[in-house]
Amino acid sequence: MTYILGLNAFHADSAACLVKDGELIAAAEEERFRRIKHWGGFPSEAIRYCLKEAGIGLDAVGHVAINRDSRASLWRKVAYVVARRPSLDMVMSRVRNRQQWGDLKAQLAGALPEMTFKGEFHQVEHHLCHLASAFLVSPYDKAVAVSVDGFGDFASASWGVGEGNRLTIDGRVHFPHSLGIFYEGITQFIGFPHYGDEYKVMGLAPYGEPAYAKEMEQLVHLKNDGSFALNLRYYTHAKEGSKYEVRDGMPSGGRIWSPAMAELLGPARGKDDALEQRHKDLARSAQGMYENAFFNLLGALHRKYGLDTVVLSGGCAYNSVANGKIYERSPFKHCYIQSAGGDAGGAIGAAFQVWHTLPEGSSAKRSFVMDHAYWGPWATADEIAAAIAARQADIDAANCVVEAIADEGELCRRTATAIAEGKVIGWFQGRLEWGPRALGNRSILADPRRADMKDILNLKIKRRESFRPFAPSILREAVPDWFETDDDVPFMMQVFRIRPARRASIPAVTHVDGSGRLQTVTTKGNARYHRLIAAFGDLTGVPIVLNTSFNENEPVVCKPEEALDCFLRTKMDVLVLGDTMITRRD
Numbered sequence: 001m002t003y004i005l006g007l008n009a010f011h012a013d014s015a016a017c018l019v020k021d022g023e024l025i026a027a028a029e030e031e032r033f034r035r036i037k038h039w040g041g042f043p044s045e046a047i048r049y050c051l052k053e054a055g056i057g058l059d060a061v062g063h064v065a066i067n068r069d070s071r072a073s074l075w076r077k078v079a080y081v082v083a084r085r086p087s088l089d090m091v092m093s094r095v096r097n098r099q100q101w102g103d104l105k106a107q108l109a110g111a112l113p114e115m116t117f118k119g120e121f122h123q124v125e126h127h128l129c130h131l132a133s134a135f136l137v138s139p140y141d142k143a144v145a146v147s148v149d150g151f152g153d154f155a156s157a158s159w160g161v162g163e164g165n166r167l168t169i170d171g172r173v174h175f176p177h178s179l180g181i182f183y184e185g186i187t188q189f190i191g192f193p194h195y196g197d198e199y200k201v202m203g204l205a206p207y208g209e210p211a212y213a214k215e216m217e218q219l220v221h222l223k224n225d226g227s228f229a230l231n232l233r234y235y236t237h238a239k240e241g242s243k244y245e246v247r248d249g250m251p252s253g254g255r256i257w258s259p260a261m262a263e264l265l266g267p268a269r270g271k272d273d274a275l276e277q278r279h280k281d282l283a284r285s286a287q288g289m290y291e292n293a294f295f296n297l298l299g300a301l302h303r304k305y306g307l308d309t310v311v312l313s314g315g316c317a318y319n320s321v322a323n324g325k326i327y328e329r330s331p332f333k334h335c336y337i338q339s340a341g342g343d344a345g346g347a348i349g350a351a352f353q354v355w356h357t358l359p360e361g362s363s364a365k366r367s368f369v370m371d372h373a374y375w376g377p378w379a380t381a382d383e384i385a386a387a388i389a390a391r392q393a394d395i396d397a398a399n400c401v402v403e404a405i406a407d408e409g410e411l412c413r414r415t416a417t418a419i420a421e422g423k424v425i426g427w428f429q430g431r432l433e434w435g436p437r438a439l440g441n442r443s444i445l446a447d448p449r450r451a452d453m454k455d456i457l458n459l460k461i462k463r464r465e466s467f468r469p470f471a472p473s474i475l476r477e478a479v480p481d482w483f484e485t486d487d488d489v490p491f492m493m494q495v496f497r498i499r500p501a502r503r504a505s506i507p508a509v510t511h512v513d514g515s516g517r518l519q520t521v522t523t524k525g526n527a528r529y530h531r532l533i534a535a536f537g538d539l540t541g542v543p544i545v546l547n548t549s550f551n552e553n554e555p556v557v558c559k560p561e562e563a564l565d566c567f568l569r570t571k572m573d574v575l576v577l578g579d580t581m582i583t584r585r586d
């Protein structure tokens with residue numbers, strides 16, 4: 001039996017996963033345990049969880065695989081330092097980063113002092129891990145694999161062909177050119193300074209016009225081979241470094257655009273300034289530029305390899321709007337996207353890449369397919385009961401009634417009825433999702449038919465920007481009736497157009513441009529969630545619920561205690577914890 005622990009460490013979205021003989025056993029992001037968004041550092045709690053889930057100690061693990069190889073692109077790095085003479089700060093930050101990686105053995109021993117690791121360490125190049133995280137767990141035997149991100153191991157994009165259990169990188173875009181940096185720069189420029197704020201620009205884009213399309217072409221130059229180059233006049237990272245750092249577990253980017261960008265696009269927006277039409281136009285234009293670059297790359301790769309299937313990963317794989325246009329704007333006909341497209345996913349890529357290069361894994365046919373995202377911690381009925389008992393006084397003070405409903409059909413009918421009555425439901429079931437999206441196990445659910453539901457959710461719980469859309473979860477079999485697609489979207493990684501005739505009936509999940517970032521739900525993928533949505537469909541004729549992550553400006557809740565805490569401190573109406581329904585009296 002071979003256990004491989006896969007890690008993303010010393011970087012945002014630290015994570016761990018455990019692979020046993022080529023099958024994924026467990027995976028979780030460290031932020032869910034530490035309760036700090038995008039937590040970066042050594043993922044000791046996620047490792048503990050993975051080992052506990054498998055019922056083993058570190059001594060049973062044969063290999064630790066990490067998604068960074070400090071030796072990758074070494075000559076390119078040396079040549080860069082000689083030619084460009086970057087600042088001393090930048091060089092020193094790279095040296096410190098490398099020391100951390102070299103110290104992996106000591107970090108592991110220090111984080112889990114009660115256990116001993118006797119196996120082998122493997123450093124796997126960052127982008128090979130991204131590609132592997134998509135291809136080696138996809139349902140496809142042969143595909144073009146593509147990763148697009150900020151930077152990792154001196155590259156920002158890579159591609160190659162995967163076949164069977166073999167995957168090699170055929171091309172890369174190297175530092176300092178990066179589509180992730182392009183999108184991050186614009187995100188900062190429009191006044192969203194926090195790490196991971198790019199999705200706000202994507203949500204804002206449909207409110208604008210592509211009035212700055214020409215200016216965007218000044219920022220990014222597209223090449224015939226599908227690659228791209230930034231105009232470095234508009235950026236500071238090439239000379240000064242990306243200023244990206246992780247302090248006390250919290251990653252931050254630091255400003256990467258230069259004063260020349262304000263000369264080109266007009267004044268930047270401060271984070272508290274009013275959001276004007278100009279900013280929306282900038283968002284739309286930037287999204288358009290990203291899509292042009294993305295489809296220029298996909299088009300070139302299709303011409304080069306002649307395959308109809310593509311698998312995607314890297315932070316830019318979260319651009320669900322671009323992903324939704326793959327069949328429209330590229331010749332590819334099939335697609336698989338890793339649910340943790342960002343660097344957390346590299347933990348899975350590292351583990352599977354190592355497995356398929358070991359003697360026992362390289363001879364085995366690839367059989368594992370990651371067709372759901374439920375790889376995280378779960379709570380037993382006793383643990384849920386204990387969590388409720390511990391907060392009984394607060395539950396009473398909040399004037400709630402607690403009911404155990406053992407019959408699943410009844411539980412789903414009661415919950416569906418509450419949703420149809422306009423109530424906001426906390427829904428905590430089974431194993432925590434892997435990746436940033438709540439997919440029906442740690443979700444807040446509401447009625448998609450109510451035009452005012454977005455405001456109600458923002459008022460009661462989320463308090464997020466009013467322009468950001470909420471997402472629909474839909475029964476897989478109902479997809480073609482409601483959307484202009486008939487595709488599987490299990491991880492909410494693609495946005496599709498809602499059929500025009502249906503838009504008015506689900507206003508709370510219809511974005512301003514008529515699109516929706518859907519999650520398709522099957523009985524095989526999540527039986528209880530499917531049953532709940534079907535019950536809502538029976539009641540209302542709409543086989544769709546609004547699904548947003550179970551949290552309030554914090555990482556998605558992991559344990560029942562955190563779900564209860566979020567329920568009690570917000571104005572959520574109902575909390576369903578496993579088979580227990582807690583309802584606020586009117």
Ligand SMILES: [Fe+2]
Pocket residue numbers: 126130149150151152314315342343
């Ligand atoms: Fe990455």
